[in-house]
Amino acid sequence: MWFTCNFSSNTHYREICQNKMKLIILDHYSQASEWAAKYIRNRIIQFNPGPDKYFTLGLPTGSTPLGCYKKLIEYYRNGDLSFQYVKTFNMDEYVGLPRDHPESYHSFMWNNFFKHIDIRPENTHILDGNAADLQAECDAFEEKIQAAGGVELFVGGIGPDGHIAFNEPGSSLVSRTRVKTLAMDTILANARFFDGDLAKVPTMALTVGVGTVMDAREVMILITGAHKAFALYKAIEEGVSHMWTVSAFQQHPRTVFVCDEDATLELKVKTVKYFKGLMLVHNKLVDPLYSIKEKETEKSQSSKKPYSD
Amino acid sequence: MEPPSCRPAARGPPGPGAELCPIKFSDVTGRLCVWLARRDWGGVGPPAKRAAASLRSRRARRSRGRAGHVGALRQLRVTWARPRCGAGTVGAGSGAFRSAGLRMRGGQGAARAPVLQFTNCRILRGGALLREDLWVRGGRVLDPEKLFFEERRVADEQRDCGGCILAPGFIDVQINGGFGVDFSQATEDVGSGVALVARRILSHGVTSFCPTLVTSPPEVYHKVLPQIPVKSGGPHGAGVLGEWLTPLPALLWEAPWGPVGSPSPIQVPNGGGRGGHEGPGWGVQGGGPAGTIPSPPPGVHLEGPFISREKRGAHPEAHLRSFEANAFQDVLATYGSLDNVRIVTLAPELGRSHEVIRALTALGICVSLGHSVADLGTAEEAVQSGATFITHLFNAMLPFHHRDPGIVGLLTSDQLPPGRHIFYGLIADGMHTNPAALRIAHRAHPKGLVLVTDAVPALGLGNGRHTLGQQEVEVNGLTAYVAGTKTLSGSIAPMDACVRHFLRATGCGVESALEAASLHPARLLGLEKHKGTLDFGADADFVVLDDSLHVRATYILGELVWQAEVARQ
Numbered sequence: 001m002w003f004t005c006n007f008s009s010n011t012h013y014r015e016i017c018q019n020k021m022k023l024i025i026l027d028h029y030s031q032a033s034e035w036a037a038k039y040i041r042n043r044i045i046q047f048n049p050g051p052d053k054y055f056t057l058g059l060p061t062g063s064t065p066l067g068c069y070k071k072l073i074e075y076y077r078n079g080d081l082s083f084q085y086v087k088t089f090n091m092d093e094y095v096g097l098p099r100d101h102p103e104s105y106h107s108f109m110w111n112n113f114f115k116h117i118d119i120r121p122e123n124t125h126i127l128d129g130n131a132a133d134l135q136a137e138c139d140a141f142e143e144k145i146q147a148a149g150g151v152e153l154f155v156g157g158i159g160p161d162g163h164i165a166f167n168e169p170g171s172s173l174v175s176r177t178r179v180k181t182l183a184m185d186t187i188l189a190n191a192r193f194f195d196g197d198l199a200k201v202p203t204m205a206l207t208v209g210v211g212t213v214m215d216a217r218e219v220m221i222l223i224t225g226a227h228k229a230f231a232l233y234k235a236i237e238e239g240v241s242h243m244w245t246v247s248a249f250q251q252h253p254r255t256v257f258v259c260d261e262d263a264t265l266e267l268k269v270k271t272v273k274y275f276k277g278l279m280l281v282h283n284k285l286v287d288p289l290y291s292i293k294e295k296e297t298e299k300s301q302s303s304k305k306p307y308s309d
Numbered sequence: 310m311e312p313p314s315c316r317p318a319a320r321g322p323p324g325p326g327a328e329l330c331p332i333k334f335s336d337v338t339g340r341l342c343v344w345l346a347r348r349d350w351g352g353v354g355p356p357a358k359r360a361a362a363s364l365r366s367r368r369a370r371r372s373r374g375r376a377g378h379v380g381a382l383r384q385l386r387v388t389w390a391r392p393r394c395g396a397g398t399v400g401a402g403s404g405a406f407r408s409a410g411l412r413m414r415g416g417q418g419a420a421r422a423p424v425l426q427f428t429n430c431r432i433l434r435g436g437a438l439l440r441e442d443l444w445v446r447g448g449r450v451l452d453p454e455k456l457f458f459e460e461r462r463v464a465d466e467q468r469d470c471g472g473c474i475l476a477p478g479f480i481d482v483q484i485n486g487g488f489g490v491d492f493s494q495a496t497e498d499v500g501s502g503v504a505l506v507a508r509r510i511l512s513h514g515v516t517s518f519c520p521t522l523v524t525s526p527p528e529v530y531h532k533v534l535p536q537i538p539v540k541s542g543g544p545h546g547a548g549v550l551g552e553w554l555t556p557l558p559a560l561l562w563e564a565p566w567g568p569v570g571s572p573s574p575i576q577v578p579n580g581g582g583r584g585g586h587e588g589p590g591w592g593v594q595g596g597g598p599a600g601t602i603p604s605p606p607p608g609v610h611l612e613g614p615f616i617s618r619e620k621r622g623a624h625p626e627a628h629l630r631s632f633e634a635n636a637f638q639d640v641l642a643t644y645g646s647l648d649n650v651r652i653v654t655l656a657p658e659l660g661r662s663h664e665v666i667r668a669l670t671a672l673g674i675c676v677s678l679g680h681s682v683a684d685l686g687t688a689e690e691a692v693q694s695g696a697t698f699i700t701h702l703f704n705a706m707l708p709f710h711h712r713d714p715g716i717v718g719l720l721t722s723d724q725l726p727p728g729r730h731i732f733y734g735l736i737a738d739g740m741h742t743n744p745a746a747l748r749i750a751h752r753a754h755p756k757g758l759v760l761v762t763d764a765v766p767a768l769g770l771g772n773g774r775h776t777l778g779q780q781e782v783e784v785n786g787l788t789a790y791v792a793g794t795k796t797l798s799g800s801i802a803p804m805d806a807c808v809r810h811f812l813r814a815t816g817c818g819v820e821s822a823l824e825a826a827s828l829h830p831a832r833l834l835g836l837e838k839h840k841g842t843l844d845f846g847a848d849a850d851f852v853v854l855d856d857s858l859h860v861r862a863t864y865i866l867g868e869l870v871w872q873a874e875v876a877r878q
Contacts (some may be wrong), residue, residue: 027596099458115442122463 021250023236024282027028029224032260033067035224036155036245038286039156039256040072041081043153043218045290049085054123056145058154058213059113060165061105063132066112073116078293083119089141090126090244091165094202095179097129103193104129127206129175135182138177138206139287145212156190158223161185162231162244166293173240173248175209210248218254222245226262233266268292316660319737323499326387329426357866360842422447424456425867426464430853433476433823434843443475445849448866452845454751470853471862474819475825475840478547479851481806482652482834483610483701483734485763487659487768489775492520492537497527499536509769509869513803514860517548517840519651521763524613524624529647539608541647543615548850548865549608601753610645612613612700615665616656616680620705623791624680625780637668639870650674655699656681657691675834677734678716680705685718694726699733701763703746704797718756730754732833733827734761740804742816742877759833760807760826765789768801819858 001050026032040057049055059065075081093105098243101107106126114124125144131137145151156164161183163169182190187201194200226260235242236257241247249255264272428445434441441449444464456462488509490502503520510518520537522530539549541860562875571634600651613621614630620628632637644650653669654677655662666676678691679700684707688696699706699716707715714721717729735750736742737760742750751758762768767775767784774792775782780794789801804826812822824841831841852860863871 095808100454101454106458107454110457114452114457121457121463126458 010092011024016081021096021236022256023271023283024143024256024277025264025272025276026258026260026301030067032222032258035203035286036065036068036220037071037075038289039220039258040153040155041075041078042069042290043251044081044083044086045292047152051085053103053257054085054087054148055068055148056148056152058089058091058151058208058216059109060155060157061108062157064224067157068155068222069113073113075291076117076159078291079203080256083117083291086119087123088119088125088309089145089151089208090124092205093127093129093206095129095134095204095206097202099128099130100225101216129202129206134179134206138179141177141206141208142212145215151213151216153218153220154213155222156213156246157237158221158228158231158246159186159189160227162234162246164210164213164221164246166205167245169243169245171210171242171245173242173245174211174214176211177206177208179206186223186238208246212253216254219249219252220256220258221249221261222240223257223263225260226265228265229265232257235262237267237271252264310855319359321366323404327786342723351553353691356607358723370842383401384581420787423465424634424762426467427470427475430470430473430475433827434818434845436820436824438474438820443843443849443851445867447850448868450843450845450847450849455845462770471837473858474823474854474858475843476823476854477843477847478852478865479514479808480517480830480836481502481510481515481761481762481764481804481826482512482759482830483508483521483612484565484764484768486614487764489766489770491766491775492533493522493525495525499533503537503549504546507549510547511863511865512860512873514798514805514854514863515547516806516850516865519608520549520612521610521612524616524628526620526628527643527645530611530643531681532644534609534644534649536754537609539651555597575588575738599806608649609675610652611650612654613645613680615640615653615659615662616705617656617682619682620656620680620707621678622705623780623782623796625828631659632661632665636664640669642663647672647674649836652677652698653832654679655685657696658683663690663694666691666694666696673835675737678706678719681716683716684713685715685722686715689722689724691778692719692722692731695734697729698759699731701736701741701761702733702750703742704736712855720750720757730757732757732759732761732829734759736761736800736801737807737814738762738787740802741800746810747814749819751811751821755817755821757829758820758825759829760804760811761830762804762807763800764800764803766801770801770802796854805852805854805858806858812858822858 024032024035026035028094036184044055044057047053050181051079054267076083089110090105094103095105099106109124109126114121127142128137158164161169161182163171163186166182166186168180168186175300181204184201187198187203188200191198200300221235223235231244231246234241235246236250238244240250318483353416394769421444426446427445429436430441430443432441432443442453442719444453444456446456446675449496479864484506484877486502491508492503494502496502500592505742506520507518522533525533556622609718613624614628615632616624616629618626618629625862630639630643641647647669652675655665657663657666657678658681669676675698676691676694676696677698678688678696679698681688699719702717702720705719709715709717718726720733722731725731731754733750735755735758737747741763741838741851765775765784767773767789772785772786773785775789783790783792784801787802788797790796800807808826811817812819812826812839815822817825827841828837829841831837831839834840838846843849843851848865850865851863853862853864855861859873860871861873862869
């Protein structure tokens with residue numbers, strides 16, 4: 001059994017042990033971000049990565065994960081976490097946008113995450129939207145994920161229309177990394193990053209497929225804000241639908257949805273109450289919080305280990 | 310030893326004083342190069358080191374096959390170690406040539422150069438202090454994102470700056486001398502004097518400067534100007550926007566430098582001596598990793614003799630001149646050569662001045678208005694003819710009058726050519742310009758503000774009598790007067806003190822104060838792509854400052870050239 005800690009309640013014990021979808025509800029965006037960051041931190045440290053054993057992490061871009069990245073950077077700065085043995089795979093990148101364009105996902109990752117941490121450049125992987133052969137680039141990306149042993153934890157965000165990565169509504173739920181034309185909703189939403197000029201917004205992107213993310217051993221989806229409430233409702237209270245691609249993760253054996261109160265506005269009261277009641281248990285995932293500073297100590301006290309694989 | 314890609318063509322005439330003799334080479338493209346060699350070494354570089362040097366130059370030649378001769382020359386970088394006997398001592402220089410293999414365009418040289426990352430600092434970029442790291446390679450500011458994603462590399466060395474401010478190195482476009490050295494004195498050894506000042510003002514955060522000659526007789530110009538070759542900064546000292554040094558045994562510069570201001574693909578001395586605070590050095594500065602055009606060096610600032618008798622200030626009256634019938638020829642005859650000249654201060658009310666301004670401007674020389682009784686109309690016409698600068702605003706010009714604002718009125722003039730604005734020098738030493746006047750100038754026209762020291766040879770010396778040009782100067786505390794009078798004669802405040810005083814007086818913000826001493830003078834001289842900025846691709850000339858803007862360390866081309874005692878380990 002991977003779980004060895006004693007909880008007061010048997011119900012809670014089963015809940016956390018079973019492979020099932022988890023919904024983590026925090027009050028605000030900042031708390032949701034911190035929870036997600038703590039979870040990533042604990043997962044990486046528990047994995048005990050090393051030169052022959054890299055932790056593979058799938059990463060999103062966009063405004064939602066920013067708070068989570070900030071926290072991870074803080075952990076790195078405080079010496080609690082290292083990305084030396086972490087490999088990252090990003091979900092997507094625009095087609096035809098120069099790499100050094102401020103809105104490219106390369107720039108995003110550099111400015112918001114990579115430049116602040118100790119990750120090695122060769123361990124980061126972002127799709128090249130300017131590759132001569134885009135499909136070959138996508139295939140190579142899949143191969144790189146395979147070569148890295150698959151993704152241990154894929155972190156994602158969603159759009160208000162329930163898209164994960166650039167898997168717009170209607171995408172196949174078994175899709176792989178490929179070129180994708182963006183939905184009008186997405187283009188309109190992105191226009192604000194391109195001087196409000198629709199003509200400047202890229203209309204195509206390279207994106208991992210729903211199937212690619214489904215292959216990850218664990219998936220964590222961040223959903224915050226009232227404008228994503230309907231998507232969260234579609235994701236967890238209705239059936240699996242290719243029109244809400246994030247709903248596919250209902251069928252993933254290990255999915256964590258991390259959201260704030262606002263994002264739960266469209267959920268049933270009983271759903272929210274049920275998962276909030278579980279918070280006591282789910283918080284054991286991030287408490288105690290591990291640090292590489294104390295890794296050696298923790299190792300010698302393996303009985304305290306609350307959660308690992 | 311010969312420089313790679315250059316072969317000796319002819320031995321030139323013996324040089325002056327410090328046993329310097331130029332040796333002329335033509336490189337493979339036929340461009341003329343001149344090496345100035347210490348005659349007592351009989352060649353270029355100290356004999357003991359020549360073997361090593363030639364070995365390295367063979368390496369350089371090998372790589373030339375990949376990068377072409379210009380690239381090979383660019384990657385040559387030579388260091389002279391610290392002179393044992395101090396600056397200016399004949400025969401003191403010992404050192405080694407070092408081919409650092411830098412700055413080959415897209416070549417392996419660029420990739421091999423170590424990447425330096427300055428962390429835990431705030432850098433001045435785009436008018437703001439950013440919590441960013443400064444990345445340097447091959448003497449240039451590097452774009453770390455490009456390094457990360459394209460080269461997949463990280464820094465080879467990290468240096469913790471302890472939370473300090475990293476600002477572009479200060480550029481002083483008006484400095485008459487310092488540390489007892491008077492640039493206007495026609496000695497046999499002007500070069501070593503300039504070198505001494507270049508080295509000592511590193512502690513003021515100055516990485517480039519324009520040695521300034523006050524009104525002098527033509528013989529002085531003829532003698533001094535050829536002795537101040539334009540060069541870039543390095544561990545030996547701040548770059549003269551035409552400077553150079555004597556303990557320095559060899560100096561390479563490309564003769565067809567002129568017409569002044571034209572960017573040349575091969576540039577001169579810049580330095581090498583890693584950690585050698587006083588070690589003179591030189592190197593060949595080429596394009597950055599991206600193959601950018603190397604920065605054209607600034608040069609000498611000639612203040613006078615074509616100035617107003619009434620507003621001559623400390624300039625000797627006997628040597629003042631006006632423009633004769635063939636005005637520009639008269640200028641040439643007076644100065645001898647304009648090759649190393651970057652700025653000329655003149656009074657626009659002198660007859661035929663517009664002709665001269667146009668001719669100088671056409672040569673890429675910046676014309677500055679000063680020591681003048683010009684009214685606003687005359688000044689505006691001078692600007693329309695090409696003048697871009699005002700020499701020490703408020704000083705040696707008509708005071709502001711509401712019906713005729715005079716040269717001061719240029720700050721808010723609406724008669725300037727479209728898209729252009731005037732730059733103006735300000736002596737913010739606390740003596741020459743009242744804080745209220747500093748505020749007026751700053752609030753009226755902040756973008757044109759250029760801090761200058763106008764320092765006299767007494768800078769860095771104690772109280773007493775010193776010479777400035779042909780005159781005696783009396784120094785007492787922070788004031789320097791023409792001896793026996795109450796005429797202010799230039800400042801003795803170091804540049805960093807001027808920056809602090811300016812900030813305190815105007816409350817303009819740290820960013821603006823620093824830019825007034827770096828970015829603005831660089832813009833004035835058209836060097837803003839290379840100097841006065843920490844943008845990617847610019848020369849990594851920067852100064853490390855604490856929060857009170859005291860200089861902790863100075864870097865030129867990414868190499869530490871000066872460090873405060875307290876900061877030394």
